[in-house]
Amino acid sequence: MTKHVCTLKVDLAERSYPIYIGSNLLADSTIYRPHIHGQQILIVTNTTVAPLYLAAVKSALDGYQVETVILPDGEQYKTLSVWQTIIDSLLENRFDRRCTVIGLGGGVIGDMAGFAAACYQRGVYFIQIPTTLLAQVDSSVGGKTGVNHPLGKNMIGAFYQPQCVIADIDTLGTLEDRQLSAGLAEVIKYGLIGDPDFFQWLENNMEGLMGRDQSLLSYAIERSCNDKAAVVAADEREAGNRALLNLGHTFGHAIETGVGYGEWLHGEAVGTGICMAADLSRRLGWLNAECQQRIEQLIKRAGLPMHPPAALNSDRLLELMSVDKKVLASRIRLVLMNQLGFSVVTDDFDPEALKGTLNEYGRAAS
Amino acid sequence: MTKHVCTLKVDLAERSYPIYIGSNLLADSTIYRPHIHGQQILIVTNTTVAPLYLAAVKSALDGYQVETVILPDGEQYKTLSVWQTIIDSLLENRFDRRCTVIGLGGGVIGDMAGFAAACYQRGVYFIQIPTTLLAQVDSSVGGKTGVNHPLGKNMIGAFYQPQCVIADIDTLGTLEDRQLSAGLAEVIKYGLIGDPDFFQWLENNMEGLMGRDQSLLSYAIERSCNDKAAVVAADEREAGNRALLNLGHTFGHAIETGVGYGEWLHGEAVGTGICMAADLSRRLGWLNAECQQRIEQLIKRAGLPMHPPAALNSDRLLELMSVDKKVLASRIRLVLMNQLGFSVVTDDFDPEALKGTLNEYGRAAS
Numbered sequence: 135m136t137k138h139v140c141t142l143k144v145d146l147a148e149r150s151y152p153i154y155i156g157s158n159l160l161a162d163s164t165i166y167r168p169h170i171h172g173q174q175i176l177i178v179t180n181t182t183v184a185p186l187y188l189a190a191v192k193s194a195l196d197g198y199q200v201e202t203v204i205l206p207d208g209e210q211y212k213t214l215s216v217w218q219t220i221i222d223s224l225l226e227n228r229f230d231r232r233c234t235v236i237g238l239g240g241g242v243i244g245d246m247a248g249f250a251a252a253c254y255q256r257g258v259y260f261i262q263i264p265t266t267l268l269a270q271v272d273s274s275v276g277g278k279t280g281v282n283h284p285l286g287k288n289m290i291g292a293f294y295q296p297q298c299v300i301a302d303i304d305t306l307g308t309l310e311d312r313q314l315s316a317g318l319a320e321v322i323k324y325g326l327i328g329d330p331d332f333f334q335w336l337e338n339n340m341e342g343l344m345g346r347d348q349s350l351l352s353y354a355i356e357r358s359c360n361d362k363a364a365v366v367a368a369d370e371r372e373a374g375n376r377a378l379l380n381l382g383h384t385f386g387h388a389i390e391t392g393v394g395y396g397e398w399l400h401g402e403a404v405g406t407g408i409c410m411a412a413d414l415s416r417r418l419g420w421l422n423a424e425c426q427q428r429i430e431q432l433i434k435r436a437g438l439p440m441h442p443p444a445a446l447n448s449d450r451l452l453e454l455m456s457v458d459k460k461v462l463a464s465r466i467r468l469v470l471m472n473q474l475g476f477s478v479v480t481d482d483f484d485p486e487a488l489k490g491t492l493n494e495y496g497r498a499a500s
Numbered sequence: 501m502t503k504h505v506c507t508l509k510v511d512l513a514e515r516s517y518p519i520y521i522g523s524n525l526l527a528d529s530t531i532y533r534p535h536i537h538g539q540q541i542l543i544v545t546n547t548t549v550a551p552l553y554l555a556a557v558k559s560a561l562d563g564y565q566v567e568t569v570i571l572p573d574g575e576q577y578k579t580l581s582v583w584q585t586i587i588d589s590l591l592e593n594r595f596d597r598r599c600t601v602i603g604l605g606g607g608v609i610g611d612m613a614g615f616a617a618a619c620y621q622r623g624v625y626f627i628q629i630p631t632t633l634l635a636q637v638d639s640s641v642g643g644k645t646g647v648n649h650p651l652g653k654n655m656i657g658a659f660y661q662p663q664c665v666i667a668d669i670d671t672l673g674t675l676e677d678r679q680l681s682a683g684l685a686e687v688i689k690y691g692l693i694g695d696p697d698f699f700q701w702l703e704n705n706m707e708g709l710m711g712r713d714q715s716l717l718s719y720a721i722e723r724s725c726n727d728k729a730a731v732v733a734a735d736e737r738e739a740g741n742r743a744l745l746n747l748g749h750t751f752g753h754a755i756e757t758g759v760g761y762g763e764w765l766h767g768e769a770v771g772t773g774i775c776m777a778a779d780l781s782r783r784l785g786w787l788n789a790e791c792q793q794r795i796e797q798l799i800k801r802a803g804l805p806m807h808p809p810a811a812l813n814s815d816r817l818l819e820l821m822s823v824d825k826k827v828l829a830s831r832i833r834l835v836l837m838n839q840l841g842f843s844v845v846t847d848d849f850d851p852e853a854l855k856g857t858l859n860e861y862g863r864a865a866s
Contacts, residue, residue, distance in 0.1 A: 221649065285591040456594070
């Protein structure tokens with residue numbers, strides 16, 4: 135069988151690595167072998183993904199000592215105590231520091247497996263196999279790993295780069311509709327932070343993407359990863375412009391924390407967060423009403439929610455935004471749009487406009 | 501008051517940092533300020549050190565928001581759950597990613613505070629103030645941070661470099677004798693892994709060091725840090741020769757794990773481990789009996805134990821050594837001496853000789 139494999143290189147000096155994008159990759163042992171150094175492999179996956187893809191991955195790893203940790207599925211399990219079960223398994227199996235941890239699943243699995251690889255014996259090898267659209271376009275580039283804390287998302291973690299990323303688009307065939315939409319939120323984000331042509335391409339192809347056309351999905355993943363890789367290569371540790379990737383995320387994290395992890399998908403919260411960022415940008419006079427509408431339309435066509443749940447009022451949203459990582463000593467820093475396809479990171483905006491957006495989107499405080 | 505400050509630079513490209521060694525440094529705000537970036541500082545210390553030195557450090561940090569976490573004292577508290585209280589405090593105080601974590605205490609405090617700084621929001625600033633001889637000559641160079649796991653020491657951690665290290669030798673005045681001896685074990689180690697002149701200097705000055713002569717201690721700290729910095733700069737992430745620094749440690753970790761963390765001091769276990777490594781080196785014909793005796797004599801004069809506790813027999817020691825990080829896929833890798841003042845990392849030795857050493861030092865298996 136012939137197959138199309140696109141290989142992107144994420145350029146981070148001695149921490150550079152390839153992303154393989156294509157179909158029928160999971161069971162292909164030739165893709166894995168150059169990136170595995172020792173004899174011991176731990177596959178970290180979850181109860182949803184294991185029955186679908188674990189056997190295929192294992193078949194590619196014939197000849198190695200392969201152990202498995204199967205975690206419960208959902209953002210509510212992205213905790214330090216669940217993460218510890220990965221570390222326990224590595225130690226119980228007496229894995230040495232040449233071992234490889236493979237994260238097989240969505241963003242939660244990638245974040246936890248990567249953080250375990252970062253910390254076990256102060257760092258072992260890591261391979262990421264993202265099986266959701268969101269993980270393929272987001273977690274596969276940038277090396278962010280970690281777990282949540284009851285007081286904030288991703289508050290405990292590390293920057294840690296994998297040996298390679300294997301994005302098999304066949305896995306998108308089994309994805310729930312909700313998960314597909316969540317991934318598209320991040321895809322739309324890339325168009326909005328610096329790639330207006332891609333935004334327009336998405337406007338022209340959203341129905342095809344929602345219909346899971348493989349060649350359209352493949353193109354969207356490649357372009358998203360390319361866009362993200364360019365941002366990350368210029369600013370690996372988020373000292374500056376990497377923060378652009380957080381468009382919609384400060385609003386989104388507040389929603390996720392407010393409703394309780396696992397209720398909303400991360401991508402769903404980002405979708406609503408993008409609408410809120412567009413609204414605030416329009417209130418500040420940086421974006422015209424027509425552009426705001428085009429953004430809202432695309433979010434809607436991607437099947438994403440456009441408003442926070444009614445239970446979150448504006449005061450609560452503001453409070454939750456204030457503990458986000460992007461907040462510097464009590465000034466809220468946001469990613470806002472200054473024209474369609476271009477965004478900026480700023481804390482220099484009228485707080486009254488933010489209140490306007492929060493009142494519009496959060497149920498009025500009683 | 502004039503004071504002597506020796507500044508060593510640990511050369512790790514963009515992660516280079518200075519070590520200040522001298523007396524009367526703790527309350528000197530001019531030393532801290534160039535290394536602090538935001539407004540928020542968390543001091544992590546323990547119940548022994550806080551009453552002695554916390555006030556002095558706080559007095560140097562006037563004008564910042566300073567919070568404190570005071571942990572119980574001892575290796576048995578170097579756990580993930582105690583570590584989490586540091587993270588909780590950072591979040592409860594809403595510290596942002598420009599904050600600084602200061603570790604004020606011995607090796608346990610430095611390892612835990614450093615690992616918290618490494619993981620909080622994926623990395624914030626870190627300043628280390630080692631208050632024991634062991635921490636001043638060991639933890640201040642190299643960036644190893646982490647916590648223990650019931651199945652092995654330092655199994656969870658990160659390589660993370662501080663902004664600076666402040667080694668105030670005045671703090672050695674309040675050190676228990678046992679702690680001073682523990683530090684000298686690591687000092688002797690530097691002589692044995694590549695600095696024979698320093699070993700001889702230690703033979704000539706051990707009584708003065710035990711008597712806490714400040715200028716002798718200061719010299720021993722500077723030379724130890726220099727020796728370690730040279731090894732670390734050549735191999736930051738322990739791909740090769742950095743493992744030399746583990747002379748005595750594979751034996752030592754087995755003792756520490758076997759008796760239960762907190763019973764033996766780390767340096768005490770390393771002292772005994774050095775004797776065991778010398779014994780094995782002599783059995784292999786790499787070291788003559790006279791050199792072995794000189795090493796044992798110096799360990800003894802430093803007030804260190806020369807044998808594992810009777811409760812640990814040779815089988816148990818071997819089992820414990822097999823889970824150490826230096827073990828690659830079931831071959832035990834050790835640091836052994838091939839002449840007085842020079843060591844090698846190797847797994848190429850006769851296992852019968854190792855059994856001979858373990859039988860000599862561990863109570864015979866029943």
